[in-house]
Amino acid sequence: MKKVTYKFSSASTDFYFDASFAQLSKLLAKDNGVIVTDEHIFSKHKTKFRGWNVIVLKPGEQYKVQQTVDTVIDQLLELGTDRKTVLVGVGGGVITDITGYVAAVYMRGLRFGFVPTSVLAMVDAAIGGKNGVDVGVYKNMVGTIRQPSFLLYDYSLLSSLPKKEWRNGFAEIIKHAAIKEVGMFKLLEQYSLKEFQRTKKLLASLIEANAKIKATVVQNDEFERGERRLLNFGHTLGHAVENLYELSHGEAIAIGMTVATQLSEQLIGLKEGRRIVDLLDKYGLPTYAEYDKKKAFDVLKMDKKKVKSEMNYILLEKIGKGVVKTIPLKQLEKIIQDL
Amino acid sequence: MKKVTYKFSSASTDFYFDASFAQLSKLLAKDNGVIVTDEHIFSKHKTKFRGWNVIVLKPGEQYKVQQTVDTVIDQLLELGTDRKTVLVGVGGGVITDITGYVAAVYMRGLRFGFVPTSVLAMVDAAIGGKNGVDVGVYKNMVGTIRQPSFLLYDYSLLSSLPKKEWRNGFAEIIKHAAIKEVGMFKLLEQYSLKEFQRTKKLLASLIEANAKIKATVVQNDEFERGERRLLNFGHTLGHAVENLYELSHGEAIAIGMTVATQLSEQLIGLKEGRRIVDLLDKYGLPTYAEYDKKKAFDVLKMDKKKVKSEMNYILLEKIGKGVVKTIPLKQLEKIIQDL
Numbered sequence: 001m002k003k004v005t006y007k008f009s010s011a012s013t014d015f016y017f018d019a020s021f022a023q024l025s026k027l028l029a030k031d032n033g034v035i036v037t038d039e040h041i042f043s044k045h046k047t048k049f050r051g052w053n054v055i056v057l058k059p060g061e062q063y064k065v066q067q068t069v070d071t072v073i074d075q076l077l078e079l080g081t082d083r084k085t086v087l088v089g090v091g092g093g094v095i096t097d098i099t100g101y102v103a104a105v106y107m108r109g110l111r112f113g114f115v116p117t118s119v120l121a122m123v124d125a126a127i128g129g130k131n132g133v134d135v136g137v138y139k140n141m142v143g144t145i146r147q148p149s150f151l152l153y154d155y156s157l158l159s160s161l162p163k164k165e166w167r168n169g170f171a172e173i174i175k176h177a178a179i180k181e182v183g184m185f186k187l188l189e190q191y192s193l194k195e196f197q198r199t200k201k202l203l204a205s206l207i208e209a210n211a212k213i214k215a216t217v218v219q220n221d222e223f224e225r226g227e228r229r230l231l232n233f234g235h236t237l238g239h240a241v242e243n244l245y246e247l248s249h250g251e252a253i254a255i256g257m258t259v260a261t262q263l264s265e266q267l268i269g270l271k272e273g274r275r276i277v278d279l280l281d282k283y284g285l286p287t288y289a290e291y292d293k294k295k296a297f298d299v300l301k302m303d304k305k306k307v308k309s310e311m312n313y314i315l316l317e318k319i320g321k322g323v324v325k326t327i328p329l330k331q332l333e334k335i336i337q338d339l
Numbered sequence: 340m341k342k343v344t345y346k347f348s349s350a351s352t353d354f355y356f357d358a359s360f361a362q363l364s365k366l367l368a369k370d371n372g373v374i375v376t377d378e379h380i381f382s383k384h385k386t387k388f389r390g391w392n393v394i395v396l397k398p399g400e401q402y403k404v405q406q407t408v409d410t411v412i413d414q415l416l417e418l419g420t421d422r423k424t425v426l427v428g429v430g431g432g433v434i435t436d437i438t439g440y441v442a443a444v445y446m447r448g449l450r451f452g453f454v455p456t457s458v459l460a461m462v463d464a465a466i467g468g469k470n471g472v473d474v475g476v477y478k479n480m481v482g483t484i485r486q487p488s489f490l491l492y493d494y495s496l497l498s499s500l501p502k503k504e505w506r507n508g509f510a511e512i513i514k515h516a517a518i519k520e521v522g523m524f525k526l527l528e529q530y531s532l533k534e535f536q537r538t539k540k541l542l543a544s545l546i547e548a549n550a551k552i553k554a555t556v557v558q559n560d561e562f563e564r565g566e567r568r569l570l571n572f573g574h575t576l577g578h579a580v581e582n583l584y585e586l587s588h589g590e591a592i593a594i595g596m597t598v599a600t601q602l603s604e605q606l607i608g609l610k611e612g613r614r615i616v617d618l619l620d621k622y623g624l625p626t627y628a629e630y631d632k633k634k635a636f637d638v639l640k641m642d643k644k645k646v647k648s649e650m651n652y653i654l655l656e657k658i659g660k661g662v663v664k665t666i667p668l669k670q671l672e673k674i675i676q677d678l
Contacts, residue, residue: 010348010349070405073480073481077477077480077641082643082645082647083643083646084647104483105481105483106480106481107643108469108471108481108484109483132444132447135412135413135416138416141416141446142412142444142445142446142447143444144447144448145447145448304447306421306422307421307422308423
């Protein structure tokens, strides 16, 4: 187990890399914690949860809604929890988002930590304190920013991860590489998903590097006034198509990154667009997709990154260098229509 | 209009005393704001709201629930609001609590301000950033702490305030005096509710002084690790009986302050208990009340101030000096039973 601590504005997060689930009980007493997880994780790892209070939710993005939050709160009340109780989200992004949100609002805030069980949660969703739920087709429309006290990384939890979930995680890894790390981009071009899956050390070091990219960006700009916006690369159109077509998050942002790559070529002269699309394709992600452009734009224009009649869109100057560009909605609509 | 600014951990609040509602449009552009209010206020002051986007809620504590929050969020989506939109809660404590909570979580946080329309909201509820909703009989079980950008005080709004609401506000004023300001306690003994109601200047200065007491306590201890706890004087048993018996907040905490006064006499030798009970009585508030002690204790022991098997209870050493005392739940249950 290797501990790295990142300090944020009002809290710090301890990252425990190369750890095992069993070590969770060293971080907090079992009778002082409540684990929130989903039916999939719970049934796969039943013995691991022995002795813990566990709230088990239905799995899937369609349950990332206020009603689920209400259910968790009712169960916390039934368990007789108090302000010193620590919530632990054990699962993918949906579980960490819901757990973090409940912990932010229940009794006006409990301590919480995460044991991410998917690549996507390990490199992205569990880090940075953004939490919340969807409202209808609008992703993450409600939530807060509040940092977890700890993240515990047990890579063995990935052994039962479905293929599709691996691809989802690598979509965010490709995003990090595209906006920040040309070296990592080349590494991803060099190896394949299969090689990362079967080479434990290679995977562990890739996940750790990505967790650190994300944590560092958040540390520099916790409340998303500057650099953190870059992490939305692929997410503007991505979020719009994600719930419209019930795509997985990775698929959706891969389509979003492809569109953002095309916009970058048109608007700021990106030259290496082909390599980005090829890399997404190599990791089994969709790129050029058919979708109802009018419907998608109607959702997109409600995105949280809109200000008045303009959208803050994340583009690439080159591989490894993301930038924020303000595009008038009318222009954006026309370009997307014509792509 | 007189501006006083208090700085808190992550935001500052501008207090505009002696202001008028019309000056709200100097603080923000009408097309950039959304007012949240209730049917009572809206129908009484219709013309004041002309030109503003207004969300009108049903009045009353029974609507301080998640479902109302969901409704407001749906309406904000329909209005096409963005992250730069400013929410303005115009109303009593229920409206300011809901508005502040929605503003804390919608799009992960909007700016917001208040125009309190009741004495209670002016001296207490609208100040200090605590917001949220009730869950069943549990008051304020869900919420956040987030400071408003501004508070605008228009005392003329009080002209249509029902008598009962005046008493509610004075319950919190008596609380401030009891825990913090022996001078104010004497002033309250000297004058009567009628005199405050008909002497504009006397009322304005009392409200301003109380707003400042609250703001100062919050500034010293925003996240309630020490001094801010004192503001819960009367609120532990108060909250328990409030929703059990559908009492008004002022009535409930007056009963709670009476019990806390009795506890203070028994546990830490308070000598002037009689004066507190007399003052509550003078301002038309209930004191010694009949209630189901077992039921009340069952709710009370879920209070947010409970830690494990002990309750942090607010007592009085003397008038003007509140203290936090940790009482084991078992002892507390017995004392309350025997009162």
